[in-house]
Each structure stands twice: as structure tokens, then as C-alpha cells.
Amino acid sequence: MPRALGLNTDHFSDRLYGAIGATGTPGCVGLDPVYERLPGAVVNAKPEFGPTWAMLLFSRGVMEAVAGLIPAIKFQSACFERYGAMGLATLHQLVSVAKSMGFVVILDAKRGDIGVTAEHYAAASFDPTTEPEAGKGRVGGADALTVSGYLGMDTVEPFLKPRGDGLARGVFVLVRTSNPGSDEVQSLRLEDGRTVAQMMADHVAEIGHASRGLCGLSDVGAVVGATKSGEGAALRARMPDQYFLVPGYGAQGGTIEDIRPMMRRAGRGGSEGPMSPAAEAGVLVTASRSVIYAFEQDEAHWQAAVRSAAERFAGELRGLLE
């Protein structure tokens, strides 16, 4: 169990640290629901309400199945956006439900634009409103957002300002992604010897320095794919205080041994601060399809199948810490 001394929950990083510490599991379930893959029991429950209602029911069911076991949920915005306004309303409702269930919520939307536009995206992600009266009817915004840094760090900073509720949110900047084509950009070498990904990592470490929580980790994290573990240790050396959001585990082929080199060795820890080995490791590993579609052999008991898959995933992650 973690000592909860010295966390400042105004910081995203401290909220994430506390949540990982409470479960002992540095993991995240990715909700990327695709209507065509949902279990029959969900699709047939109220077919007249259409795909978004089924996605709502399914996503809520997954969260119930993994609650207490997994500290964070990552929503893939695109899966909801493709259903237009109803899709976005569904996403906002689910973010609100996830928050009320105690999950740390990451919105995976990979936004990035110049200053004033970044402020609009921050408002869209962190302060969603229902209409017609702006500012009323809040349904609860995400704790963190994935962002692109190609436009430079002045486009990331607007996301770091504390919101109206006094809480700073977090970002995970795209550094090294898990898709095959990423090498042709991110692996190229600069004239100073760094790869493009390492250059991005240095920017992330620099802008993240000022927004570290009491846990020693920063509100500015990085996306580092599990399938790129050969580069994980070098990226960790450049980003000692960053949470790594690690997609690509499970269905995309990443394994637990791919995660190990990305782990943080020297946390602040010690007697003066918080200490949870799981949270101190500085990774948040995401499993999506391997958990949420685990029911495909047993549709009748889909929530139990999802729970079992989440238990396996959590067990593997705890193995990291031994």
C-alpha cells in the first residue's frame, strides 16, 4: 500500500500517482469501442437506440468490470467522433461516469494546434459543457489529453494552465509511436546525433520540469509505444520525470519485457515523500483490444471475460515490479 504523504492533487501527476498506488497496478484500459464488435447482448438490448447507446452501455460495462483493479481509462476520441454529435455526447457522458467511478481519465485525441486554437481544444477536452448555456451543465472533463508536439512546445503549453476548478490537467506528448510507419519520421537522425523522437523527448522533459507534482513526476508525460522498446531505455534517460503512456501492449504485439527498459529507476521515494513502487515506475501501460474484446469466446458472460482479461493484465504488470 502506498504512503499517501506529500501528494498535491492539484497536479495531474499526483492524482495519477495516487490512483496507481491505490491499485498497485500501473495500467490503463483503452476504450476504443467499435459498434460492429460489441457483444450481442449489448447490441440487442435496445437496437432502436442505435450504435452510440450500445457503445455507452458497453463502455460502462467494461468500466464496472475493471473497477478497483485498473486505475485509469483511456478513451479513443475518434471512435465516438465518427458518430457525430451523438457520439461526442456519449463520450462526454462516459468521461463523467468514469470520473464518478474514481478512474483517472485520459482522452486520446492527439490534438495539436497553434496558441489560441490550443486553448479551444483545452476547453473542449477539460471543461466540456452542455448547451445551450456555456459554462453550465458541466459533465466533467478528462484528467489528461494526448497531444502532438510537431508544431512546437508553445502549442502544448496552453493545455497546462489550471482549469476553472483549480486543477491542472496533464498531457502526453507523442514521442515514439507503435505503428510501423513511424520510423520514417521519428527514427531519423538529426545532425546533432539525436533521433527526431529523442529531440521531442528533450522538449518534453524541458517543458515538463516546471510542472512536476510532489511525487516528482510531471504533468507533462510522453507517449512511447510498447513495440519500440529497443529505444525505451534511451528515452527514459532523457525523460526521467515523465509518465510514459505505453500503447501497443497485447493486441499490437508489445510484451511485458518491452516495458521493462522504460521504467524509471530512481524515484524520489525515500522517507520524505510518497512511495508506491507501482506509481514510482513512471509507466502507464495501456491494453485496449486484448481486454475489451476478451469476451469473443464467451459472449454470454462478456463482463466476466473482460474482468478475467483485466486481472491477467494487472497480474502481468505487477510482475514488472518484482
Add this chain to the structure above:
Amino acid sequence: MPRALGLNTDHFSDRLYGAIGATGTPGCVGLDPVYERLPGAVVNAKPEFGPTWAMLLFSRGVMEAVAGLIPAIKFQSACFERYGAMGLATLHQLVSVAKSMGFVVILDAKRGDIGVTAEHYAAASFDPTTEPEAGKGRVGGADALTVSGYLGMDTVEPFLKPRGDGLARGVFVLVRTSNPGSDEVQSLRLEDGRTVAQMMADHVAEIGHASRGLCGLSDVGAVVGATKSGEGAALRARMPDQYFLVPGYGAQGGTIEDIRPMMRRAGRGGSEGPMSPAAEAGVLVTASRSVIYAFEQDEAHWQAAVRSAAERFAGELRGLLE
């Protein structure tokens, strides 16, 4: 007037070519409406309907004011997303209105994600649906989308597949942006001597080669900010067949002389193909705040003020072609 021979309107590039040719103006008005800046006559028309209704009324009014003069409209997605589901519904409605008025519509959302997620974003941008029945109630998707290439070109390709209506859409890949902080990423030099922006330009030219329309330009364009004109000629040399979407004109400080080096010198032209000097130049210059907020000295006649600003803008662009 353009000769309209030899355009294949299944291609985005040919549709854009035709629209620029018909107006003689390689320009685009950017709709980035911010509720707090809208004219009193709009805000006070139906205050009980809230911000998104005012944005709808205003945006429609801007389009009426510039119709026939400017061939394309670029919507800033973030301005609408910040109003949640109603904001997104408003955006989709406006895209539909813009299409019915004959504009080429660009959705400026700077999306970018790995393969299957990119397909969801393509559906969200190009095939919007209203609920509850997916696939029904189409309100008309955008003709093109701005995208990030940091994740590699395999994340751009899903946007290029022709949609259900048989038409290919376009993308504008972020190459060189107009914000001050962009230099710290895009200007860095690779060990082979190219800048990061030039490397991205080469990728864009390569994947764009196969999707050229009959006009000779590609469905894969590039975003190149007007404030980076010192680099414009070198980027044009690397991307001879790309439309450059050029933001930063007007309010952000870019001038007509900044655009000139980005223009395409050698179009296909000649007797066998289409020829419009305005369309052949391969630039689509965007003005946003300098046109849509031109009413601020004269709120009572806001549409006339917007029209005058658009006429000035169009006149400046025609000066490019002399």
C-alpha cells in the same frame, strides 16, 4: 476564365482547381468564430438559443457575404468542439450549408493517429452521420482535412481512400507552421542536411504522387505558413504538385510578398489540359480574423464590412497572378 477541360471531379485537387478557376481567386476564408467576438446583431438575435446558434448565424452570414468571390471555406474544428455535442452538430450543419452554397470545404482539425483510428477520423470528417441510425441522415462531409504526419505516412493514407459517394477527399499535411515555437521542431536539421520540415515535404510529395488529379496537382497538399516565406521556395521545389494551404495571412502578419515564393512555376497547363493561372499557382491562401472580424468598426453593417474585407483580400490575391 478557366478552360474546364480535363478535370476529374472524383479528385479533390480537380474540384479545388475548378473552384479556384471559377472565381479567379486562390483564397480561402477561415471560419474560427469565437462567441465573445461576434457582432451584437448576431448575439442579440436569439440569446436564449445560446452561443452555438449565434455561431451558426454568424458563419452563415460570412459565407453569404463572400460567396462568388472566395472559392473555399476552412472551418476551425476546435472553435466548435469547445461547445461539445451542440458545437459539433453546428459544425456539421455549417459544412452542409457551405457545400450547398458551392464552396470547397476544408476541415481544419489537424488529426493524426494510427491506421484503424485514422479510419475513424476519416469517417468523422468525411462521412458525418446524424443519429440514431448510422449511415442515414448524412449532412455532407468536408472535402479535405488538415492532418499531422508525425506518426508517419501510413497514418495519412487512410484519409485518401474514396468515400462511399465515390469521391476522393484531400488532406493538407502539416509541414511548416506559422507559430513562433514551430522552429524548435520544424527547422532542425537532419544529418542528411534537410530540415525536419523538408523531410516532411519529401514524404508528402512521395505519397501524393499517385493521387494527382487531371489538373496535375495532388489530393495530398501541405500546410505552409505565410510567415515562413523564407523557406517557401525550397518547400515548393520539393513539392511541385502540392496545393499549399497557407495560413498566417493578415492578422498573423503574413503578406502577399510572403506568398509569392511558394507559387508553382510550371503547371501542366498547355493545350491538352485545364488552365487557370489562379488554380495553377498551387496555393490556397487563408485569411481568417482579418476578414471575419472586419466589422469591428461598423457592427451595424457587419456583413457589408466582411464582404469589403473579402474583396480586398481577393484583390490582393489576384495581384499575385500578374
